[in-house]
Amino acid sequence: MRDEARPVPRVLSIAGTDPSGGAGIQADLKSIAANGGYGMAAVTALVAQNTRGVRSVHVPPVPFLVEQLDAVSDDVEIDAVKIGMLATADIVRAVREWLERVNPPVVVLDPVMVATSGDRLLDPDAEDELRALAPLADLVTPNIPELAILAEAPAATTWSGAVTQAREVAARYGTRLLVKGGHLAGASLPDALVEAVDGTIEVTEFPGIRVETTNTHGTGCSLSSALATRFARSGDWARAAAESKEWLVESIRHGAELAVGAGHGPVSHFAGLWERGGIATRPEPEAVESGWWAHIEDIRADIDELAFVRQLAEGTLDRTAFVWYLAQDALYLRDYARVLARASSLAPTAEEQAFWAAGARDAIAVELQLHERWVPSATMDDITPSAATTAYLNHLLAVSARGDYRILTAAVLPCYWIYADVGARLRQFSHPEHPYRDWLDSYADESFAAATRRAIQIATRAAATAEERTRRAMRDALRASAAHEHAFFAAPLAER
Numbered sequence: 001m002r003d004e005a006r007p008v009p010r011v012l013s014i015a016g017t018d019p020s021g022g023a024g025i026q027a028d029l030k031s032i033a034a035n036g037g038y039g040m041a042a043v044t045a046l047v048a049q050n051t052r053g054v055r056s057v058h059v060p061p062v063p064f065l066v067e068q069l070d071a072v073s074d075d076v077e078i079d080a081v082k083i084g085m086l087a088t089a090d091i092v093r094a095v096r097e098w099l100e101r102v103n104p105p106v107v108v109l110d111p112v113m114v115a116t117s118g119d120r121l122l123d124p125d126a127e128d129e130l131r132a133l134a135p136l137a138d139l140v141t142p143n144i145p146e147l148a149i150l151a152e153a154p155a156a157t158t159w160s161g162a163v164t165q166a167r168e169v170a171a172r173y174g175t176r177l178l179v180k181g182g183h184l185a186g187a188s189l190p191d192a193l194v195e196a197v198d199g200t201i202e203v204t205e206f207p208g209i210r211v212e213t214t215n216t217h218g219t220g221c222s223l224s225s226a227l228a229t230r231f232a233r234s235g236d237w238a239r240a241a242a243e244s245k246e247w248l249v250e251s252i253r254h255g256a257e258l259a260v261g262a263g264h265g266p267v268s269h270f271a272g273l274w275e276r277g278g279i280a281t282r283p284e285p286e287a288v289e290s291g292w293w294a295h296i297e298d299i300r301a302d303i304d305e306l307a308f309v310r311q312l313a314e315g316t317l318d319r320t321a322f323v324w325y326l327a328q329d330a331l332y333l334r335d336y337a338r339v340l341a342r343a344s345s346l347a348p349t350a351e352e353q354a355f356w357a358a359g360a361r362d363a364i365a366v367e368l369q370l371h372e373r374w375v376p377s378a379t380m381d382d383i384t385p386s387a388a389t390t391a392y393l394n395h396l397l398a399v400s401a402r403g404d405y406r407i408l409t410a411a412v413l414p415c416y417w418i419y420a421d422v423g424a425r426l427r428q429f430s431h432p433e434h435p436y437r438d439w440l441d442s443y444a445d446e447s448f449a450a451a452t453r454r455a456i457q458i459a460t461r462a463a464a465t466a467e468e469r470t471r472r473a474m475r476d477a478l479r480a481s482a483a484h485e486h487a488f489f490a491a492p493l494a495e496r
């Protein structure tokens with residue numbers, strides 16, 4: 001077992017090619033990626049094949065394979081090696097020498113000899129060399145015919161016969177085996193890990209059910225790559241075997257959906273990932289922020305153009321209209337505080353819970369301040385919520401009632417964001433004689449600016465990790481609130 005398992009192991013496949021993508025290094029790279037590793041590949045042989053069979057094999061000069069292997073090992077720290085098709089005795093020897101030189105921490109040997117189609121992928125005179133390579137592997141993954149060649153005995157015809165033969169092979173080569181039941185008939189399809197533990201050979205069986213399919217091209221390649229990758233991650237062979245088999249069966253089940261070829265089709269290496277993770281990309285929080293800001297640009301421009309905002313800046317705003325606005329604001333803040341308290345109660349972390357709770361408290365504090373300075377509490381009894389105030393609050397309370405925290409963070413955001421933005425501009429109009437100086441200066445509040453930054457951060461981070469549908473709902477809620485902000489600023493001169 002390795003001292004330190006790697007989160008994304010760097011796994012090198014040494015194997016032949018399959019231009020139709022289902023077996024060989026093409027399958028290995030997909031399998032390594034699907035099982036959580038970084039895949040690399042050195043080509044032993046180029047095989048003109050498809051799902052129906054092998055047409056011809058071209059073996060490049062052996063020194064060139066060694067160059068490929070050295071190019072990788074001179075540069076990359078290799079966490080695991082998976083060996084597949086080796087074609088000739090010279091290649092087996094060259095790979096063995098490289099293994100002895102580089103000594104990679106994990107070696108999985110799939111002793112590829114015959115393709116699913118029945119075509120030979122290893123010269124018969126290379127079998128002795130392959131037997132000599134087996135002891136260098138941490139795990140050998142023969143199918144039943146390959147096990148027989150390692151055992152130099154007839155092929156097993158029953159599962160118990162295969163396991164008995166695997167015990168002999170494990171003892172003889174001093175290596176660990178994963179023997180596969182794919183070539184036996186029947187509904188069950190077990191695999192077994194056979195290894196020497198404290199001098200005795202132990203067998204761990206992984207039962208399985210045969211999937212009714214012809215999509216079995218590359219199952220051996222894919223399984224051995226999955227094993228190398230998962231063992232490099234966990235350092236546990238039994239766990240790697242169980243997980244790899246589960247992954248492979250799921251991939252076999254979805255193979256036919258790919259509609260690749262008319263023979264033995266490939267497995268769908270990423271079926272599980274596609275189903276559970278999807279292929280949608282996700283934006284960074286910064287991109288969400290700039291996208292949202294642009295999405296409400298028209299509303300922001302309209303707010304800047306409002307007579308109320310302009311007159312407030314110039315100081316020409318009618319005082320009654322201003323006090324009416326503040327009274328509406330006080331009414332608004334009372335329920336806005338409740339909505340922020342709801343965000344606090346829905347928050348996934350203690351920090352966010354505290355942030356929204358503080359926001360709720362501050363909203364009430366501002367409301368009380370409004371009474372002290374501008375709107376006597378007695379006046380409040382005469383004020384009824386305007387249509388704009390009612391509509392804005394109904395929107396926020398509805399989002400709050402629906403209970404999706406992420407959408408709620410987007411809905412409450414404009415009250416921070418637009419307010420801080422409008423305020424920053426209004427503040428510049430303040431001067432000692434300005435009738436609303438106190439009010440304009442209150443916008444300079446640094447803690448409100450900091451709270452606005454944090455609210456933007458919480459909402460955009462939530463959006464960045466949400467699925468597309470939720471992200472869109474967040475943007476819609478934000479825009480709806482922005483429109484309510486506009487109506488709220490327009491109301492003092494329109495509704496009153």
Ligand SMILES: Nc1ncnc2c1ncn2[C@@H]1O[C@H](COP(=O)(O)OP(=O)(O)O)[C@@H](O)[C@H]1O
Binds near residue numbers: 142182183219221249
């Ligand atoms: N039809 C199937 N249903 C479920 N699992 C299968 C099926 N065919 C192969 N497998 C699994 O794929 C792996 C490789 O199987 P096998 O056919 O024995 O090896 P190879 O591909 O090397 O000939 C094994 O784990 C086996 O259990």
Ligand SMILES: Cc1ncc(COP(=O)(O)O)c(N)n1
Binds near residue numbers: 219
């Ligand atoms: C290059 C290459 N390597 C191996 C196999 C065996 O495939 P399977 O995994 O179906 O036994 C193959 N068809 N081609």
